[in-house]
Amino acid sequence: MNRSYLESFLPPSRLLLGPGPSPVAPEVLMAMAGPTIGHLDPAFIGLMSEIKTMLQLAFGTTNDVTFAVAGPGSLGMDACVLNLIEPGDKILIARNGVFGTRMCEVALRGGAQVIPLDFTWGTPIDPQAIEDALKEHKDIKFVGFVHAETSTGVQSDAAAIAAIAQKYGALTIMDAVTSLAGIPIKLDEWGIDAVYSGSQKCLSCPPGLSPVSFSPRAVEHVKHRKSRVLSWFLDITQVMSYWGGDKARAYHHTAPVNSLYALHESLRRLHVEGIEASIARHRAAHLQLAEGLTALGLELLVDEPFRLPQLNAIKIPSTINDAPLRASLLNDFNIEIGAGLGPLAGKIWRVGLMGEGARPQHVSRLLQTLDNAMENQRNEAISLAS
Amino acid sequence: MNRSYLESFLPPSRLLLGPGPSPVAPEVLMAMAGPTIGHLDPAFIGLMSEIKTMLQLAFGTTNDVTFAVAGPGSLGMDACVLNLIEPGDKILIARNGVFGTRMCEVALRGGAQVIPLDFTWGTPIDPQAIEDALKEHKDIKFVGFVHAETSTGVQSDAAAIAAIAQKYGALTIMDAVTSLAGIPIKLDEWGIDAVYSGSQKCLSCPPGLSPVSFSPRAVEHVKHRKSRVLSWFLDITQVMSYWGGDKARAYHHTAPVNSLYALHESLRRLHVEGIEASIARHRAAHLQLAEGLTALGLELLVDEPFRLPQLNAIKIPSTINDAPLRASLLNDFNIEIGAGLGPLAGKIWRVGLMGEGARPQHVSRLLQTLDNAMENQRNEAISLAS
Numbered sequence: 001m002n003r004s005y006l007e008s009f010l011p012p013s014r015l016l017l018g019p020g021p022s023p024v025a026p027e028v029l030m031a032m033a034g035p036t037i038g039h040l041d042p043a044f045i046g047l048m049s050e051i052k053t054m055l056q057l058a059f060g061t062t063n064d065v066t067f068a069v070a071g072p073g074s075l076g077m078d079a080c081v082l083n084l085i086e087p088g089d090k091i092l093i094a095r096n097g098v099f100g101t102r103m104c105e106v107a108l109r110g111g112a113q114v115i116p117l118d119f120t121w122g123t124p125i126d127p128q129a130i131e132d133a134l135k136e137h138k139d140i141k142f143v144g145f146v147h148a149e150t151s152t153g154v155q156s157d158a159a160a161i162a163a164i165a166q167k168y169g170a171l172t173i174m175d176a177v178t179s180l181a182g183i184p185i186k187l188d189e190w191g192i193d194a195v196y197s198g199s200q201k202c203l204s205c206p207p208g209l210s211p212v213s214f215s216p217r218a219v220e221h222v223k224h225r226k227s228r229v230l231s232w233f234l235d236i237t238q239v240m241s242y243w244g245g246d247k248a249r250a251y252h253h254t255a256p257v258n259s260l261y262a263l264h265e266s267l268r269r270l271h272v273e274g275i276e277a278s279i280a281r282h283r284a285a286h287l288q289l290a291e292g293l294t295a296l297g298l299e300l301l302v303d304e305p306f307r308l309p310q311l312n313a314i315k316i317p318s319t320i321n322d323a324p325l326r327a328s329l330l331n332d333f334n335i336e337i338g339a340g341l342g343p344l345a346g347k348i349w350r351v352g353l354m355g356e357g358a359r360p361q362h363v364s365r366l367l368q369t370l371d372n373a374m375e376n377q378r379n380e381a382i383s384l385a386s
Numbered sequence: 387m388n389r390s391y392l393e394s395f396l397p398p399s400r401l402l403l404g405p406g407p408s409p410v411a412p413e414v415l416m417a418m419a420g421p422t423i424g425h426l427d428p429a430f431i432g433l434m435s436e437i438k439t440m441l442q443l444a445f446g447t448t449n450d451v452t453f454a455v456a457g458p459g460s461l462g463m464d465a466c467v468l469n470l471i472e473p474g475d476k477i478l479i480a481r482n483g484v485f486g487t488r489m490c491e492v493a494l495r496g497g498a499q500v501i502p503l504d505f506t507w508g509t510p511i512d513p514q515a516i517e518d519a520l521k522e523h524k525d526i527k528f529v530g531f532v533h534a535e536t537s538t539g540v541q542s543d544a545a546a547i548a549a550i551a552q553k554y555g556a557l558t559i560m561d562a563v564t565s566l567a568g569i570p571i572k573l574d575e576w577g578i579d580a581v582y583s584g585s586q587k588c589l590s591c592p593p594g595l596s597p598v599s600f601s602p603r604a605v606e607h608v609k610h611r612k613s614r615v616l617s618w619f620l621d622i623t624q625v626m627s628y629w630g631g632d633k634a635r636a637y638h639h640t641a642p643v644n645s646l647y648a649l650h651e652s653l654r655r656l657h658v659e660g661i662e663a664s665i666a667r668h669r670a671a672h673l674q675l676a677e678g679l680t681a682l683g684l685e686l687l688v689d690e691p692f693r694l695p696q697l698n699a700i701k702i703p704s705t706i707n708d709a710p711l712r713a714s715l716l717n718d719f720n721i722e723i724g725a726g727l728g729p730l731a732g733k734i735w736r737v738g739l740m741g742e743g744a745r746p747q748h749v750s751r752l753l754q755t756l757d758n759a760m761e762n763q764r765n766e767a768i769s770l771a772s
Contacts, residue, residue, distance in 0.1 A: 005436035006658055008413070009650050011420045012429050020640060024422045027394070032644060033419035034397045036410045036592050038722045043398050050391035070594060071457035071619070074639040078619045106618045200640055206422050208456060208594060208642025230616045232492045233457070233464045251727070253460040254406060254586055256594025258418060259645060264395050272392055336424045341637070 014330070015357075017366055018338035019150050019311060020178070021200035021207045022354035024262075028205055031265035032258050039255040047264055048243060048255070054267035055211050058203075058275060059176075059195065060186035065219050065236055067243040068263055069196070069210040070256050073177040076196030076210025077106055079234040080173050083214070083222050084142055084194055087111030091142040092133050092170070094125040096156070097149035098341050099175050107144065110230060115140065121343055122313065124306045125156040127164055134168040143170045148179035150201075151341045153313035153350065154306050155183060162190040171218055177201060180211065181270055182282045182310035182354060193218040199259075202282065202310055204355025205266035208259050266355075282309040285358035289351065292367035296374075301348050310358065312351040313344070317374075319381075322346050325373055333369045400716070401743075403752055404724035405536050405697060406564070407586035407593045408740035410652075414591055417651035418644050425641040433650055434629060434641070440653035441597050444589075444661060445562075445581065446572035451605050451622055453629040454649055455582070455596040456642050459563040462582030462596025463492055465620040466559050469600070469608050470528060470580055473497030477528040478519050478556070480511040482542070483535035484727050485561050493530065496616060501526065507729055508699065510692045511542040513550055520554040529556045534565035536587075537727045539699035539736065540692050541569060548576040557604055563587060566597065567656055568668045568696035568740060579604040585645075588668065588696055590741025591652035594645050652741075668695040671744035675737065678753035682760075687734050696744065698737040699730070703760075705767075708732050711759055719755045 016023045037044050048067075056066050069076045081103065085091060091112045093104050096119035107114050117133050119125055125145055134140055143165040147158045158174060165172045171193040176185055182202035187195060193215040200207035214222070214236060222229070222236055229235035233253065242252035270278055286309030290300060293314060301313035316322050322339070326349070329335045338350035353363065402409045423430050434453075441452050455462045467489065471477060477498045479490050482505035493500050503519050505511055511531055520526055529551040533544045544560060551558045557579040562571055568588035573581060579601040586593035600608070600622060608615070608622055615621035619639065628638035656664055672695030676686060679700060687699035702708050708725070712735070715721045724736035739749065 003432070003436070005440050005650075006654060008417065008654060009420075009433050009436070009647060011423050011433075011647065012427075013421050014423050014427065016422065016424060018424055021422050021424065021643060024644075029419040029421070029644070031394065033415040034395075035399050035415070036402065036407050036586075037397050037400050038402060038404055038407065039593065041398075041400065041716070041722065046389070047395050047397075050389070050395070054391050071461060072639045072642060075457060075461075075619045078617055082617070102618070109614050109616055109618055198640065200422075206642065206644040207425065207640040208645050228495050230495050231464055231468070232488070232495055233461045253458045254584065254593040256458060256592065256645070257407060258410075258415070258592040258648075259594050259642070261395060261397065262644075264391075268392060268394060330427070336427065 013334060015335045015362060015365065017351050017353065017357055017362065018336045019350045019352050020198065020354060022204050022352060023356040024204055024206055025269060025356050027269065028262050028265045032206065032262035034258065034261050036257050039257055040249060040251065044257065045249055047260060051260060051264050051267060052243065054271055058181060058267065058270065059213050061188045061213050063187065063213045063215055065240055066213040067239065068260065069212050070253060071210060072207055073196060073198030073210045076212050077103060077175065078231065079212055080194040080196050081106045082110050082230050082234055083236050084171060084173060084218060085110050085112040086225055086227050088113060089142065090115060090137065090140045091144055092117060092140050093144040094119065094130065096123060096125055096152065096154060097121055097146060098151035099146045099149060103144045103175065122152045122154060122301045124154050125161060127157055127160040130161055131164045134164065134170065140168065140170050142173055144173040146175040148183065148308050148311065150178045150311055152344065153302050153308045153311040155308045158192065159190045162192050166191050171221060178308065178311055181275065181278050183308065184279060187213060199263055202354045203266045203270065205262050208256065209263050282353060282358045285309065285353040285360065285363050286312065288360060288363045289353060292363065296367065296371055310352060310354045312353065313348045314351060315348060320374055320377060325377055328373045329369060333373065335366060335369055399720060401721045401748060401751065403737050403739065403743055403748065404722045405736045405738050406584065406740060408590050408738060409742040410590055410592055411655060411742050413655065414648050414651045418592065418648035420644065420647050422643050425643055426635060426637065430643065431635055433646060437646060437650050437653060438629065440657055441599065444567060444653065444656060445599050447574045447599050449573065449599045449601055451600040451626055453598060453625065454646065455598050456639060457596060458593055459582060459584030459596045462598050463489060463561065464617065465598055466580040466582045467492045468496050468616050468620055469622050470557060470559060470604060471496050471498040472611055472613050474499060475528065476501060476523065476526045477530055478503060478526050479530040480505065480516065482509060482511055482538065482540060483507055483532065484537035485532045485535060489530045489561065508538045508540060508687045510540050511547060513543055513546040516547055517550045520550065520556065526554065526556050528559055530559040532561040534569065534694050534697065536564045536697055538730065539688050539694045539697040541694045544578065545576045548578050552577050557607060564694065564697055567661065567664050569694065570665060573599060585649055588740045589652045589656065591648050592645065594642065595649050668739060668744045671695065671739040671746065671749050672698065674746060674749045675739060678749065682753065682757055696738060696740045698739065699734045700737060701734060702732065706760055706763060711763055714759045715755060719759065721752060721755055
C-alpha cells in the first residue's frame with residue numbers, strides 16, 4: 001500500500017454477508033455521527049433509559065440489570081462469566097463450536113472448575129447430555145452454552161437446556177451474540193440467568209457493544225459473592241450505579257456515547273419493524289438462500305431443524321478452491337462472506353443474513369455472484385489444464 | 387420526558403468543556419459514519435496498521451505492542467494492570483486523586499498486594515516519596531501512577547518516577563488518559579513499561595477506545611507469567627495475534643470498526659497539526675483561561691508548576707451555589723463543565739480544554755458565560771433576600 005497515514009481513510013463499500021459485522025443502515029450510521037455529548041448529560045441519561053427499555057423488549061425480559069457493555073461481544077462473555085463464577089466453582093459448558101470453547105477458556109482463567117461437554121461441530125447441544133452430566137457431577141453451579149453458534153450455523157434448544165439447569169439448581173449463562181433479533185429469545189419465559197449479545201449481528205449496528213442481561217437471581221448471586229469480581233470494569237454492582245434505574249447516576253466509566261447513539265437507532269428500527277417481523281424476515285431470507293443454493297448444487301452443513309436462518313454454513317464443493325473464491329467475491333464483487341473456523345476451515349463458507357443483510361435483493365446478488373465466481377474459477381482451472 | 391423510544395434521538399449541541407468527552411471535529415464524526423466493513427477485511431487491516439503507527443508517534447515509542455483496546459480508558463487500566471500483575475505481586479501505587487485510587491482497586495481485584503502511597507488531592511506525586519517506599523518495601527515489582535489526574539488537574543513528573551522505578555527494578559504502569567496529546571509523553575525516553583489512554587480527551591475522538599502500549603520488557607514479563615491473564619479479552623498475547631505486526635491476522639474479537647475509523651481520523655488530524663503544535667495550543671488556551679479567571683476573581687486549585695493545561699480545577703467562590711450554576715451553564719448556555727469528585731465535590735469546577743476544546747473562541751465563550759451565570763445567580767440571591 002502506498003497510502004500515507006496522513007490521508008483520510010475512505011472505506012470501500014462492501015455487502016457484508018459474513019458472520020458479522022452485518023450491513024448497517026444509513027440512518028444508524030448518521031445517528032452515530034451525531035454531536036458527542038457528555039456521559040452524564042441528562043439528555044444522554046434519557047437515551048440510556050430508552051436503550052435499556054428496548055433491550056429488555058428484545059431479550060423478552062423485565063430484568064432490571066439490562067444494559068450494553070462498553071465493548072464487543074467477547075467482553076460481554078467475560079462480563080457474564082466473571083460476574084457469576086468464583087474460584088473453584090463448577091461450571092458445565094457445552095462445546096459445539098468456537099464460542100463454547102472460548103467460554104471454557106474464559107471460565108478457566110476466572111478460576112472455575114470447568115466441565116466441558118463436547119458435541120460434534122455442526123450439531124446442536126443435546127439437552128439429555130446436559131441432564132446426564134448434571135446428574136453425574138455434583139455441585140455444578142452454572143451451565144454455559146451458546147444459543148446460536150456463529151462458527152457452525154447451529155441453533156440449540158435454549159428453553160430445554162434452561163429448564164434442565166433449573167431442575168438441578170444451576171444458573172444458566174447463554175451466548176446470544178448471533179441469536180438476538182434473528183431467532184426468538186425469551187429470557188424470562190425460559191429462565192435464563194445471564195446473557196450476552198453483540199451489536200453487529202442481527203441488530204445491524206456497528207460492532208463494539210455487547211447487550212447483556214442478568215436475572216434477579218443472578219444479581220442476588222453476585223451480591224453475595226465471597227470474593228470480588230476480578231474485573232473492576234465489568235463488576236455489575238459497580239456498572240449499575242451508572243446504568244441503574246431511577247437512582248441518581250454515578251460516574252463509573254465514560255460511556256461510548258456515539259456508539260450508543262447507533263445502538264439506540266438500530267433498536268428503534270427493530271421495534272418499529274417489530275421483533276416478530278424481523279425474525280420472519282430472517283427466516284424468509286434463509287429459505288430463499290437455501291433454495292438458491294440447491295439450484296446451484298450446493299449443500300448446507302447443518303440438518304434442517306437446527307439451521308440458523310441468520311448464519312448459513314455451506315459445504316465447499318471439492319472442485320472449488322476456498323481462499324481464492326472468497327478473495328474474488330471480496331475484491332471483484334465487494335461481497336464479504338466468512339471462512340470456516342477450526343475443524344471446518346476450508347470445508348465451509350459462512351454466509352450471514354443478519355439484520356439489514358436479510359433482504360431478498362442481497363440474497364439474489366449473492367447467489368448470482370457466487371455462481372459467476374465459481375464458474376470463473378472452474379474455467380480458469382480448465383484453461384490452465386489445457 | 388414525554389419521548390417515545392420509537393422516536394430517533396437527536397442529541398443537543400453542547401460545548402464540551404468538562405473532563406471529557408471533549409468536542410469532536412465534524413471530520414471525525416463523518417469518518418465514524420463511513421460504511422462498516424469487516425474486521426478482517428484487508429482494507430481494515432491497513433487502517434489498523436496506520437492507527438498503530440500514529441499511536442506509536444503520539445506516545446513517543448517504537449513499542450510493537452501498541453494498539454487501541456476496544457473499550458474506554460477504564461478498560462485500558464484493567465488491561466495494563468491485569469496483564470502485568472499476578473496474584474501476590476507487590477505493586478506500589480501513588481494516590482493523588484480518583485484514578486490512582488481506582489488503580490489500587492483494580493490491582494486488588496487482580497490479587498496483587500497493593501502498597502498505596504497517598505498525596506493530598508490537588509498536589510503532584512513526590513518522586514522522593516516513591517523512592518523512599520521502594521527502599522522501605524522489598525520486592526516491589528510494579529509502580530503505578532497517574533500522569534495527569536483528571537479529578538484534580540495535576541500533572542506529575544513521569545520521567546522522574548519512571549527513572550526511580552527503573553533504579554529499583556520495578557516496571558511502571560502509567561495512566562495517560564488525559565495527558566496524551568495535551569502535554570508531552572515520551573514513553574521510550576522515560577522508560578515507561580505499560581500505558582493506557584482514552585480516545586475522548588486531547589485526541590478529540592468520541593469515547594470508547596483506549597490506546598495502550600507495552601514495552602518489550604513488559605511483553606517479556608507477560609510471556610513468562612506463571613498464571614494466565616485473568617481476562618481472556620484483555621490478554622495481550624492473544625490480542626496481538628489480531629493487532630500484531632506483519633504476521634497473518636487471526637480472529638480474536640470483532641473490532642469496533644467505525645470507532646476505529648474515528649480514531650484514525652482524529653490521530654491523522656493530530657499528526658497533520660503536529661504534536662508539538664497541539665501541545666502548544668493546549669498551553670495557550672490554558673494561559674488565556676487562567677488570565678480570564680483572574681480577571682473574574684476566580685482561582686485555580688493547583689500550584690502553577692503542576693497545572694494541567696487541559697484540565698483546570700477552579701475553586702468555587704463561597705458566594706456561588708455549585709450545582710445550579712453548572713445546570714445553568716448546561717441548560718441555558720449549552721456548555722458542559724465538570725463537577726469536583728470525592729473530597730473536592732462542591733469545592734471545584736473542572737474545566738477541560740482538550741483537543742478541539744483548546745481553542746481561543748471556546749475559552750472566551752466560557753469566560754463570558756461563566757461571568758454572566760455567576761452574575762445571574764448573585765442577582766437572584768439578592769432579589770430573593772430583598
